[in-house]
Amino acid sequence: MIKRDSNPEKRYGDRLIEEYGYDKESIRFKVPLSKGPARYTTDIMVYHQGRPFIVVEIKSPLKDITRDAEEQLKQYMIASGAEYGVVTDSINSFCYKAQEFSGGFSLTRISDIPSSSSIENNTNPSNKLLPIKHLQEIIWNEFDSLRATSNISKDSTLLDFIKIITAKLYDEKENKSKPSFYSGINDDAETVKSRIESILLNIKEKIGISKEIQLEAKYVKDIVVRLQKYSFLKSELTTDGLNIMYPQLIMSRELGMKVTPYNLVKFAVELVGIQKNHLVIDPACGLGGFLVEVSKHGAQILGFDINSATIDLARISMYLIGQNPLRIIRQDSLQPIEKYNIEPKKTFIGQFDLVITNPPFGSKITDERLDYYQFKMPSGGMTESMFLEQSTRLVKNNGRIIIILPEGFLFNAQNEAIRKSIIQDFKIEAVISLPPKLFAPVFSIKTSLLVLRKTIPEPNQKIFFAKVIASDSKNNSSDDYEEQFANIVEAFREYQQKNTISRKHSENVILTRILESNRLDFDYYSRQDLDKFKHPARLLSEIAELQLGAKTEQLPQKTEGSQVLPVRGQNIRDFTVDSSSIVPIKIDRQLNYKYLTLANDILMTRTGNPGNVGIVEQKDPFFIKENLIRIRPKIDEVDPYYLLAFFSSREGKEILQRVTTGTAIKTINLQNLLSLQIPIPPLDIQKRIAKGIMDLLRMKRDIMQMQAESETRRKIVDEGVSTLFQGEKYHD
Numbered sequence: 001m002i003k004r005d006s007n008p009e010k011r012y013g014d015r016l017i018e019e020y021g022y023d024k025e026s027i028r029f030k031v032p033l034s035k036g037p038a039r040y041t042t043d044i045m046v047y048h049q050g051r052p053f054i055v056v057e058i059k060s061p062l063k064d065i066t067r068d069a070e071e072q073l074k075q076y077m078i079a080s081g082a083e084y085g086v087v088t089d090s091i092n093s094f095c096y097k098a099q100e101f102s103g104g105f106s107l108t109r110i111s112d113i114p115s116s117s118s119i120e121n122n123t124n125p126s127n128k129l130l131p132i133k134h135l136q137e138i139i140w141n142e143f144d145s146l147r148a149t150s151n152i153s154k155d156s157t158l159l160d161f162i163k164i165i166t167a168k169l170y171d172e173k174e175n176k177s178k179p180s181f182y183s184g185i186n187d188d189a190e191t192v193k194s195r196i197e198s199i200l201l202n203i204k205e206k207i208g209i210s211k212e213i214q215l216e217a218k219y220v221k222d223i224v225v226r227l228q229k230y231s232f233l234k235s236e237l238t239t240d241g242l243n244i245m246y247p248q249l250i251m252s253r254e255l256g257m258k259v260t261p262y263n264l265v266k267f268a269v270e271l272v273g274i275q276k277n278h279l280v281i282d283p284a285c286g287l288g289g290f291l292v293e294v295s296k297h298g299a300q301i302l303g304f305d306i307n308s309a310t311i312d313l314a315r316i317s318m319y320l321i322g323q324n325p326l327r328i329i330r331q332d333s334l335q336p337i338e339k340y341n342i343e344p345k346k347t348f349i350g351q352f353d354l355v356i357t358n359p360p361f362g363s364k365i366t367d368e369r370l371d372y373y374q375f376k377m378p379s380g381g382m383t384e385s386m387f388l389e390q391s392t393r394l395v396k397n398n399g400r401i402i403i404i405l406p407e408g409f410l411f412n413a414q415n416e417a418i419r420k421s422i423i424q425d426f427k428i429e430a431v432i433s434l435p436p437k438l439f440a441p442v443f444s445i446k447t448s449l450l451v452l453r454k455t456i457p458e459p460n461q462k463i464f465f466a467k468v469i470a471s472d473s474k475n476n477s478s479d480d481y482e483e484q485f486a487n488i489v490e491a492f493r494e495y496q497q498k499n500t501i502s503r504k505h506s507e508n509v510i511l512t513r514i515l516e517s518n519r520l521d522f523d524y525y526s527r528q529d530l531d532k533f534k535h536p537a538r539l540l541s542e543i544a545e546l547q548l549g550a551k552t553e554q555l556p557q558k559t560e561g562s563q564v565l566p567v568r569g570q571n572i573r574d575f576t577v578d579s580s581s582i583v584p585i586k587i588d589r590q591l592n593y594k595y596l597t598l599a600n601d602i603l604m605t606r607t608g609n610p611g612n613v614g615i616v617e618q619k620d621p622f623f624i625k626e627n628l629i630r631i632r633p634k635i636d637e638v639d640p641y642y643l644l645a646f647f648s649s650r651e652g653k654e655i656l657q658r659v660t661t662g663t664a665i666k667t668i669n670l671q672n673l674l675s676l677q678i679p680i681p682p683l684d685i686q687k688r689i690a691k692g693i694m695d696l697l698r699m700k701r702d703i704m705q706m707q708a709e710s711e712t713r714r715k716i717v718d719e720g721v722s723t724l725f726q727g728e729k730y731h732d
Helices: 008-017 068-080 116-120 136-151 154-174 189-207 217-227 248-250 262-272 289-295 308-320 368-372 381-395 411-425 480-499 522-526 640-648 651-657 671-672 683-724
Strands: 027-035 038-048 051-058 084-088 091-100 104-108 280-281 300-305 328-330 352-357 395-406 427-434 447-453 463-467 511-512 537-539 544-548 562-567 575-577 585-586 602-605 611-617 623-624 628-633 677-679
Touching: 008 027, 008 038, 008 051, 027 068, 038 068, 051 068, 068 084, 068 091, 068 104, 104 189, 116 683, 136 154, 154 189, 154 217, 154 308, 189 217, 189 308, 262 289, 262 352, 262 395, 262 427, 262 447, 262 480, 280 289, 289 352, 300 308, 308 328, 308 427, 352 381, 368 381, 381 395, 381 411, 411 585, 463 480, 463 522, 463 575, 480 511, 511 522, 511 602, 544 671, 602 640, 611 640, 640 677, 640 683
Parallel strands: 051 084, 280 300, 280 352, 300 328, 352 395, 427 463, 562 623, 575 611
Antiparallel strands: 027 038, 038 051, 084 091, 091 104, 395 447, 427 447, 463 511, 537 677, 544 628, 562 585, 602 611, 602 628
């Protein structure tokens, strides 16, 4: 959302002075008006030669003009005799010119109100361009208005708008003495559009974008009229407090596009450091944010993207910073590299010092390109996995890959093969967990940034893991994370130089080796670091046997056999299994023995409310269903009641959250659970903790028995009282 001043009257008054050139003496606030018996007060009046010239009515916020607001402005203009009127919230404005005719008065919509200089000079606008502080809001407002009224496609509207912005920038930069980006007082819309296309023709060879504009001429003229007076090159253009390129600024408003936030781009580049003349490629360059940043360090860049509109936008970004726009090429990066349609023909395999990218993810590839990739599923290949695999081919020996991936990629089973390959063949230098809303509102899933070096890793080498903590700010802008990004860069530098980190960085940074699970997510390792446990830790798979419950189709349908009680997640309550409402079923115990429980087994809910645990105290077996995991502790390794207490504790629940996946339906992954590290204190400490939870369970049973006895007594009293109404004598 665009921020509005708490005093829009003052802000628009300032704009009338700074942008339109009116002096303070010609502007008055809260001017009373009258027409017959009617009395009005207009918010702002601009005077020319002592007479009312422009009526300004403030309506905040203002997204569209209403008939009532237009009629109100009309009455104010009639009462004052002003020639022009505007309804505005200080940024979004609707402008009008009075049209008198015999027997009536009407308003005609115009692009903008006249400036002070255009009143005196009835030809072209002044060459003096105005720098302003809120240019980004002006641009956003123009784009929002155009998008709401344009009759061409969304993508074409976007591209044409950025072409107009680019024409403005080029004209301001190259045609200072004789600007062409203007709409004269008497210019019709087609003349203005033709003038803008002439500017684009001049830069066609430099940028490689077409000069044609699909927008109707009237829209082009409206934009030019409202933007011609501003200096884009001298204005302060910021978003989240940072200078950015115009395409990124505009695209950050487009909900359908994933734009890598500038602070994240800057952080990724600073993290690894870029040397002059490094050859850098982004195989999914989008708007070119990464390439813009690395080019500041003197790197040679190359960008690929499959979307032609996106390519045009990235080329504009390159042009604006003085780089060669033609280094951005339309190319399907996921094709076999030898099939790249790029001249001159050359191999790209193993050529790049750095591959840096934020690829599209969540899509599945099923066409012939899939044959080129080793790591895929029978149903197809996920784009994130394919871009990572392609990056490993593009990078040279000892070169680096920086890639942003969905966090699920770092731990889910379907990507374990490619993770294992990366762990074996690359030195994993860093894994940075990013907050889930960093890319909002396009998506809000958690992502991580990986830094890989193409060299054989040392055995048991410790990896740098860090986490950017989610901001409490409602805006959740990338600017909220600037301090954290800087601290992580500092910690990473320290790790590279000393192979350790100081205490001041230890809160959200850990150094640890990769465990046998081949997981790479921060949350998994944040509690896995053995140095943080007071006692030695063991994998859960080493101290217990785990079994998933029977799936629905595996449930026995028998009329004969042994009766058992089928247990579901809803039966796990208060550390125990509540069997009071379970209806028995008959099964063949010999065929279904693996789904049966023994005394001291721990049952854990896998879905619904994952991680809820209860211990089996009865000898008669339960039959576990699919939303449960049976944990059978090895008695000689760990006390079952200690394990129950651990999973029920606050710390245990936090650890279980790391093996819980999914958003709509949260689920504990069995393989991840097997790899969980459990602190194992000496047996006497285990017994002491176990006794505490056993005492708690005993008290619970006593309370339940007292409640049952109380209920029995209550029934006796109720029955006794009811006999009084039947005329019978009550006996205790």
